[in-house]
Amino acid sequence: MRAVGYRRNLPITDPESLLDLSLPVPEPGDHDLLVRVEAVSVNPVDVKQRAGSNPHGKPRVLGWDAAGIVERVGSAVTLFRPGDEVWYAGSITRSGTNAELHLVDERLAGPKPFSLSFAEAAALPLTSLTAWETLFDRLRLTSASTGTLLVLGAAGGVGSILVQLARQLTGLEVIGTASRPESRQWVLGRGAHRVAGHDDLPGGVDYIFTPHSAGMIPAFAKILRPYGEVVAIDEPPHLDLLPLKSKSIAWHWELMFTRALHDPASTAQHEILRQVAALVDKGVLHTTMTRRIDGITAAGMREAHAIVEAGSAIGKTVVSGF
Ligand SMILES: NC(=O)c1ccc[n+]([C@@H]2O[C@H](COP(=O)([O-])OP(=O)(O)OC[C@H]3O[C@@H](n4cnc5c(N)ncnc54)[C@H](OP(=O)(O)O)[C@@H]3O)[C@@H](O)[C@H]2O)c1
Numbered sequence: 001m002r003a004v005g006y007r008r009n010l011p012i013t014d015p016e017s018l019l020d021l022s023l024p025v026p027e028p029g030d031h032d033l034l035v036r037v038e039a040v041s042v043n044p045v046d047v048k049q050r051a052g053s054n055p056h057g058k059p060r061v062l063g064w065d066a067a068g069i070v071e072r073v074g075s076a077v078t079l080f081r082p083g084d085e086v087w088y089a090g091s092i093t094r095s096g097t098n099a100e101l102h103l104v105d106e107r108l109a110g111p112k113p114f115s116l117s118f119a120e121a122a123a124l125p126l127t128s129l130t131a132w133e134t135l136f137d138r139l140r141l142t143s144a145s146t147g148t149l150l151v152l153g154a155a156g157g158v159g160s161i162l163v164q165l166a167r168q169l170t171g172l173e174v175i176g177t178a179s180r181p182e183s184r185q186w187v188l189g190r191g192a193h194r195v196a197g198h199d200d201l202p203g204g205v206d207y208i209f210t211p212h213s214a215g216m217i218p219a220f221a222k223i224l225r226p227y228g229e230v231v232a233i234d235e236p237p238h239l240d241l242l243p244l245k246s247k248s249i250a251w252h253w254e255l256m257f258t259r260a261l262h263d264p265a266s267t268a269q270h271e272i273l274r275q276v277a278a279l280v281d282k283g284v285l286h287t288t289m290t291r292r293i294d295g296i297t298a299a300g301m302r303e304a305h306a307i308v309e310a311g312s313a314i315g316k317t318v319v320s321g322f
Helices: 044-052 118-122 125-138 157-169 181-189 217-223 258-262 268-281 298-309
Strands: 002-006 019-022 032-041 066-073 085-088 101-105 109-111 148-151 173-177 194-196 205-210 224-232 250-253 289-294 316-320
Touching (some): 044 298, 066 118, 085 268, 109 268, 118 289, 181 194, 217 224, 298 316
Parallel strands (some): 205 224
Antiparallel strands (some): 032 101
């Protein structure tokens, strides 16, 4: 089967940073789906792995977002059948989605929204899981929740769906940060009540979602109300949370891969993706795809990686079709 991967950590401008590969078709384990991948999206995790995780010359396939069709199922699979259309992010410990045929544990996959194309669907799984787990697992928000949520980097992949979920499924006032006219406009279009600059944060907020936490703790301590809560999804170096103590502010980590890494029997991500698909099909949530590159080839994936690596993406870049 065809796949795209890397053997060495190289800058994305190097033609060998991502390679066209021919790999054997993998055999499904008991709970696995073998999925014919129709579209994938690229996340910052792909860029970080390509740059920092050394496969020592062996081909490693990246990609943690896919929409496709179930081709075969393992002996213990109960949630899906061959022919079902699925979407998922999968597990960081397994070979990635940038392959014609890909294995995913059935408990990490959901039924793809029928109202979206494969490309439109592939934009959403990883970021929707991150945003959903942030709002409803870490912060335990409900439709009755009120107060103010500040979403940093609201035009980015995660922000673009988190703003929609918070606006549609909670009673919170949603303020997103963005730095450019086009990203501000996009954030308002996703449903934010207001937009602020990344360095011009409003005071009196109850919750902060942060994908850009480095150097921000003193500012968070200043603008959060007493007993406020922060959910961070990035890896800020030298983190000092002491400034948050005076207001008894809670700090949560959210890692979308925690369930795959530490709670493999959980069907929670299957359920989240099922609920997100239903909300998409009802017209409550919308795809965040803003760019589609045709052809899951090394050239197409290099183009998509370069866009994500630049750090100024609005919504999501999808790569579609082998
Ligand atoms: N823990 C997890 O499970 C998890 C899951 C997904 C992502 N992540 C991590 O979260 C981060 C964001 O991911 P993403 O997919 O949303 O990224 P992204 O799509 O690449 O984010 C791009 C956006 O970031 C904004 N931005 C740039 N610099 C900023 C700053 N200093 N402060 C606030 N916003 C800034 C830009 O807005 P403007 O153009 O308006 O400036 C742009 O719209 C990455 O580090 C990623 O690895 C973690």
